[in-house]
Amino acid sequence: MQLHDVWFVLIAVLWIGYFFLEGFDFGVGVLTRLLARDRAERRVLINTIGPVWDGNEVWLLSAGGATFAAFPEWYATLFxxxxxxxxxxxLCLIVRGVAFEYRAKRPExxxxxxWENAIFCTSVLVAFLWGVVxxxxxxxxxxxxxxxxxxxxxxxxxPYALLGGLVTLTLFTFHGAVFTALKTLGDIRQRARRMAGVLGLVAGVLAAGFLLWTQADRGNTASWIALGIxxxxxxxxxAANLAGREGWAFTxxxxTVVAAVAMLFLALFPDVMPSTLDEKWSLTVTNAASTPYTLKIMTWCAAIATPVVLLYQGWTYWVFRKRIGTKSLAASGGH
Incomplete structure (x- = not known):
């Protein structure tokens, strides 16, 4: 495997990590209006992701930066x-970040x-647009x-891209509902489990159509395996959600998110952006890549920095691992 292949895999891993983490993050944002019944419950939902949402976006910055450095032609054409x-x-990510920080700055x-409406709207729009992209x-x-x-x-x-948008929106919201059930107490936990069951079925139907369409158009043996997973x-x-095993349900x-995104990259390789005008004009891991020397330097940098980032994020999730509920807000003075 050559370095440009390695970097294609690394960029795929960064996007997979981003969608795994930011997926439930966006899903919780959507649930602030679909699941929460009052402001106290919206506060609970927002507080479940409050300590981690900004760290999740590191994966997006890393994916964009790695694409710029490793595949400049891909980056230029894509952006x-x-x-x-x-x-x-x-713009949605900026507004969403400001909403998290400014929502509790005034008591009115x-x-x-x-600001809570801004969190909901931006979560819906970004989750949908990532599927379109x-x-x-x-x-x-x-x-x-x-x-x-x-x-x-x-x-x-x-039509294919719009279906992709609906898949990411419903799948992320399902992922967020499962995360909510894992992180909350009381009635909101039970309602999150019930909503996760419905959302999972809707996401499954949409994802089946989208992934089978992808497989029929560009699939291979590896993507079939990812689809099966x-x-x-x-x-x-x-099944785990129905049984009340929130930890396993979230796992x-x-x-599901990891395998679905992995399937897209497996179906895409060795292209990075296919051309519908002429196959010879497609961007591939070969013609879109940086020089071997650049990729070599990037590999050394990634080998040093990546473990540090993973340890820090893992520690953050460990620190904020406890469940919360509306009583927790009153006890802690949380906002």
Missing amino acids: SGFYLPFLVIL ESWQNR FGNIVRGVRIDAHMEYAGNLGDLFN AVAALVAAL FSGV
Whole structure:
């Protein structure tokens, strides 16, 4: 395996880690309006992800930076062609971050409701747009002989990509519901489990259509295996959730996200952005990669920095591992 193949795998791992962690993060944001019945319950949901949401976004920054350094042609074509969707995602992430920090700065209910609405809306939009973006990356877009995007904004919202958006939205919300059941106490925990059961079935139907479509279009043996793991993990997550085993349910819902995203990258390889105009104009791990020397330096840097980041994030989740409920807010003075 050459270094450009290694870096394709590493970038895939970064995106998988991002969607695993930020997936339940976005899902909890969506549930602040779907599950929570009052402001106290919304506070509980927000507090379950309050200590970790910003750390989860490190994976996105790392994935973007690694793509820029390891595959500059991929980065240039992707970010120029998908400029508007990425701009909307960026603005939503900024507003979402501000909402987490500013929501409790003033006591007025109207002030806090506006920021809570911002958390919900941005979570829905970003979760949906990530599916649209990756649907287009895997399906392919109009790339010309100069490695430039030759399509328009409307081309990105095709049926396959829109289905991908619905899959990520429902799958992340299911993942978030399972996480909520794992992290909360009392009535909200029970309702989260019931909602997770419904969301899991909806996400399963949509994901089955999307992943089978992907397999029929670009699939291979490795992607078939990943698809099988995703299906088995989703069934296991639903069974564990039904049995009240929240820890196992969250583990398996995470495996579902990991396997589904892994399948997309396995189906994509060795391309990084297929061209729908001519296969010869597709961006691949070979023609889009940086020089071998650059990849070698990046490999040494990643080998040093990655374990540190993983240890720090693991420690953060360990520190904030306890369940919380509405009584916890009153006892701790939490916001």
